Amino acid sequence: MPKVHKRHDPSDIFIHWFNAACWFLLLLTGIGLIRNPAIDPFGSGYPEAMRAMVGGGGNLLLIHEFIGLAWLVGFLLYLVVNFKGALFFLSEVFPVSMGRDMTWMMKKIVLMTLGPKALKMVGLDPELPDQGYYNMGQKAFAQASVVGGVVIAVTGVIMFLSDRSFGAEATGMISWSIALHFIAVGLVFAGLLVHIYMAAISPEERPGFKSMFTGVVPDGYAKHHHRLWWEKIKTEGE
Numbered sequence: 001m002p003k004v005h006k007r008h009d010p011s012d013i014f015i016h017w018f019n020a021a022c023w024f025l026l027l028l029t030g031i032g033l034i035r036n037p038a039i040d041p042f043g044s045g046y047p048e049a050m051r052a053m054v055g056g057g058g059n060l061l062l063i064h065e066f067i068g069l070a071w072l073v074g075f076l077l078y079l080v081v082n083f084k085g086a087l088f089f090l091s092e093v094f095p096v097s098m099g100r101d102m103t104w105m106m107k108k109i110v111l112m113t114l115g116p117k118a119l120k121m122v123g124l125d126p127e128l129p130d131q132g133y134y135n136m137g138q139k140a141f142a143q144a145s146v147v148g149g150v151v152i153a154v155t156g157v158i159m160f161l162s163d164r165s166f167g168a169e170a171t172g173m174i175s176w177s178i179a180l181h182f183i184a185v186g187l188v189f190a191g192l193l194v195h196i197y198m199a200a201i202s203p204e205e206r207p208g209f210k211s212m213f214t215g216v217v218p219d220g221y222a223k224h225h226h227r228l229w230w231e232k233i234k235t236e237g238e
């Protein structure tokens with residue numbers, strides 16, 4: 001049997017796909033809540049159709065809020081079940097090595113757009129620096145989704161409470177929450193398009209995609225894509 005390494009705990013796999021499903025439903029319902037001809041991403045037909053489907057804008061807002069609260073509860077439960085896993089994730093995605101990780105990022109962007117010749121032309125080796133558990137592209141998206149997720153959740157709870165318990169004195173905070181909620185969703189969504197391409201469509205990352213279901217990756221993939229992690233598990237164990 002080919003050698004494999006454990007990459008994700010079942011609770012990590014669950015929270016990832018739970019998060020993805022919530023994101024999908026929150027985007028579907030959230031975009032339906034925007035009814036402004038100047039900025040409707042899919043034109044005015046989409047919000048109208050969504051509202052008609054659920055019996056009006058009030059119901060659509062309730063559904064959006066319910067999914068948002070379920071998303072929050074799901075994350076809190078995950079923290080209870082696997083707090084150590086969450087700490088490991090944060091300790092892997094936030095530290096950035098200016099030399100190694102930034103060089104990886106710059107070279108990767110050039111390799112994916114202009115190809116290796118462009119790097120050779122300016123006297124650079126097209127070989128990418130070794131990466132750890134996450135490469136710099138994964139780290140950048142993970143950082144954006146953690147910070148963006150916290151902003152979306154906090155501003156979402158403020159907006160949820162604004163209809164129920166805040167008075168007129170909270171108008172400034174609520175206006176800022178609305179603006180920040182939109183900005184954070186926009187930023188994470190932009191990263192999400194790249195994330196989905198890199199994680200699910202790009203053939204070289206196929207073993208990483210499968211690992212989001214099986215929890216394991218082949219030895220060769222770990223060695224080639226996450227060399228520093230591979231070396232660590234060789235010396236320190238899984």
Ligand code: HEM
Nearest residue numbers: 019020023138139141142145188192196199200208209212
């Ligand atoms: C169709 C949707 C999605 C697909 C196919 C997908 C796929 C994947 C895969 C295959 C990995 C594992 C990478 C590895 O460890 O080797 C991963 C990791 C991750 N995903 Fe997703 N994902 C999706 C949606 C999302 C969403 C909506 C978010 C958050 C907004 C998200 C956040 C993350 C994060 C933070 C990681 C860990 C860091 C990384 O690998 O980028 N994913 N995803």
